[in-house]
Amino acid sequence: MQSFIKKYSIFLMLYIVFQPVLDAVTGLMAQAHINITFGVLIRMAVMAVTVFYILIFLILNRDNKHGFRVIAYFVVLGIVSVISLIVNYKQKELFIPSLELTTLAKSVYYPIMLLGYFYAFEELAEDRIINRFFPKVIFYAVNIISIIMIIAHFTNTSFSSYAYYKLGESGWFYAANELSAIVSIAFPIMVWYALKKISNWSRIYYWLTIILAIYAALLIGTKGSLLAILFGTCMAILAAVIHFFQDSSRRKFNAGIVVLLGLTLGGVFAAYPAMAVSRTAELHSDMI
Known part of the structure; x- marks a missing residue:
């Protein structure tokens, strides 16, 4: 698992290079009025793996107090996301599941990836790879x-x-x-x-x-x-x-x-x- 942590930390750093390409593809597809774009799908897949990466990182580092806070944050984030979907489903006259899920995924993407990059840079700083x-x-x-x-x-x-x-x-x-x-x-x-x-x-x-x-x-x-x-x-x-x-x-x-x-x-x-x-x-x- 330590090998996975190191490799995925490097991947997250290299992932920055591909952001402009994903943004450009997403922009072109959004201009064509396509709700779920290629860039969004890629980012959601990376976000899902990043959640797993964060949990593994916390387990291996055995910082129980800090790890409990992060896991509690994910639990609260999940509860709030579910409540948001339920409220929108009951309040909106036109509820489009694909659009709602895409919007929700975009909302949780940034805090999750920010936390992932924090741990990735912390990992890469040990070997001065980040420098x-x-x-x-x-x-x-x-x-x-x-x-x-x-x-x-x-x-x-x-x-x-x-x-x-x-x-x-x-x-x-x-x-x-x-x-x-x-x-x-x-x-x-x-x-x-x-x-x-x-x-x-x-x-x-x-x-x-x-x-x-x-x-x-x-x-x-x-x-x-x-x-x-x-x-x-x-x-x-x-x-x-x-x-x-x-x-x-x-x-x-x-x-x-x-x-x-x-x-x-x-x-x-x-x-x-x-x-x-x-x-x-x-x-x-x-x-x-």
Whole structure:
């Protein structure tokens, strides 16, 4: 069972990479008015295994007090879920079992997976696996988001971020605000990982992925993603300047990195007036 705990912990970390694909497939199927989508089915299967994983993790770690609390939480969650279904069945004139079960599953998915990731990261931290591979996982996940966004943009199949304004794009992802939040959280990690990998100019292709991520984030048209780009790039410039003074053996290369970051930040400001985020900001200001 300890082997299962380790392998499933690694699976949960790698599962992050596939989230953009599941979200894109779910978005396309939801746009086609399909209630139960492929992404939902996959997530529900993972959630079911994660519940089993959490219980096994607690049993093996023998933290009886903590384990009792978690098991009690699952029992209460199950009771509340059943009560919710019964109330909806009695109160709603039109009760669609598939839709109700899907909605309920989505509601319990997040607390269960959050708890699962807490234990998975705790397990992986012991061997420092999380330190070595988690930034790479985030890097690849954001790259997949960028590719999906750009393909949707140039094929004119992207969803509108703000349907009532027809401004901004969310690619094939269903919710622009959630997408913006994900990009905002992940972008600084992506920048850090790319800079760490650029040890010489032959690996500059890592920075090209950052440019694509910036372009994709600006397509969303939300202020959150724009602020994340500006904050992440400014922090990278500050870190690069500090590294320039600390590492005297590679002054020329480090100076080039600072210039590269400065050009990137300048490019964001130059592109801002032409991007959807500038128009949505103006509209929001007018509304206020």
